[in-house]
Amino acid sequence: MRVFAAADGSGGNPAPIVLDAVGMSDAQMRAVAAEAGHESGFVLPAEDASQADFRFRFFVPRHEMEMCGHATVGALWCLREAGIWRAPRARIETLSGVVEGFVRGSGSPSERIEITQPVGRVEPIVDAAVVRRIADVLRVPADDLLPHPVLNAATSRVKTLVALRSVAALDGLKPDFSRMEALCEEIGSTGLYPFAVESLERRIVHARQFPKSSGYPEDAATGIAAAALLFGLKELGLVPVDDAEVVVHQGRAMGQGSEIHVRFHRAADGELLGCFLGGRVVADAHA
Template sequence: MTRPPVHTVHVFTDGPGGGNPAPIVLDASDMTAAEMQRVAQQHGHESGFVVPSDDDDVDFRLRFWMPSQEVSMCGHVTVGTVWLMHRLGLLRSRDLRIGTASGVVRARVSGDGEVEIAQPAGALERLDSSLAAEVVAALGLTAEDLAGLPIRNASTSRTKTLIPLASPDVLDALVPDPRRVAAVCALAESTGLYPWVVRDRGARLFEARQFPRSSGYPEDAATGVAAAALAYGSLADRLVDGLVNGPADAATAATDAPIRVQQGRAMGRPSEIRIRWREPRGVWLGGAVRA
């Protein structure tokens, strides 16, 4: 049997060599789960697979595989898949509903071809002091390295642990042991540690790094669902405006300027994820894509 082609696009790019690579199979209807995982292992990145759906309420269905396991949702792979299908003329509409294991995801393609996907309202939970101390130790940090804001679990589609740091230098210097990261993520019931700093509060600019729990690689160049979670963490910390009284107040956002989360610079893969509030609940998540 001829294997279906794998297309690789780079999502959330912000400069040469930037973005998170996304291997994508546009017709995975005859692929087994083991074959999908093998593609992710061979490419070494989280990968997406377009499969048929019996649900008339969705345009198509996506499955997501890391080298180590299947996951319910991946933001950058979803953005990359829609961008690729639009570029190849495979979409019947610019407004889409995509079936995933975490539910139906809305996507839209703008007039200039930029893709945004919807994420639901974020859920936040502050870690207790003992668990927060475990997270800090797993990253090799001390209390002086922290920004003095809460360490939280936050989630729109997958739970991430947000760790606010005191400076970009602290963020850049992180070299955590993946085994300790996996262990503390298991304790925190999180899929990854997401240390972050404020780059420019007035410009809504943040920088972050993602150390996943068990993906088969130690760090991500750009993590859409984590950036969406960070938007809600920064909102709770009063670092951004809009939604100040909770997700139901999306219409009160003071500006349409996106929250921008830079990632991947420590890896030499500069990336930027853009998040905008949407009504009545949730955010739009998008960024640049290149083949």
């Protein structure tokens, strides 16, 4: 699948999905991800059918992940297409906990899969020397950094949010990948997620994801990072907690322009429950 595809169906992040992974070993799952060179999702029966409908596992070429947003969305789309998932919602066991999945706008041109994520945890990186090292690894001039704190944010895996002055500055980044893993290890992050706001009024943001140790240098669309970014934008006072979507554009610098849709998840009384994360899924014609 290509998950979080743009409105015209182009781009998106490739996600190999195995709809029946019963009997597969960890090594076999990792081998699928290594051969494909992408995060891969594996569907299994729920360990406790009273608590969940499916269990998903996620592998990148080098290791297993607790959660992968685009592989979850892609797997649910496949289950829907195959007629295996027919209910209004699905409960999915992951190493990060139970995730719920829904179909939004069913039957309409804007139909997409959404999944839930919990309330994000956000922590500023206050050590100026560490912030300088982050900028150095990104190879971003000081003038291109906005005067916002650099944030470690997470709804599952921690991503480091770095606010840049312009989309052009973001597109021009050429990081020092040889230092990426050591830096992320130092700051307790699984990847750097620099971003630039195109329009706060229209809630359009651009971002790039440079993972710590996934086996490839850049990711075309990272749902978990976009969910973390939503709570980072809230922390920075850039977006209010309301029902409007934030659209995160990612992958353009790779020629795989993607669109990730995130919005806050609130109870009827307004209590913040987390967020919804979703986007378009298309079958990969080259698979």
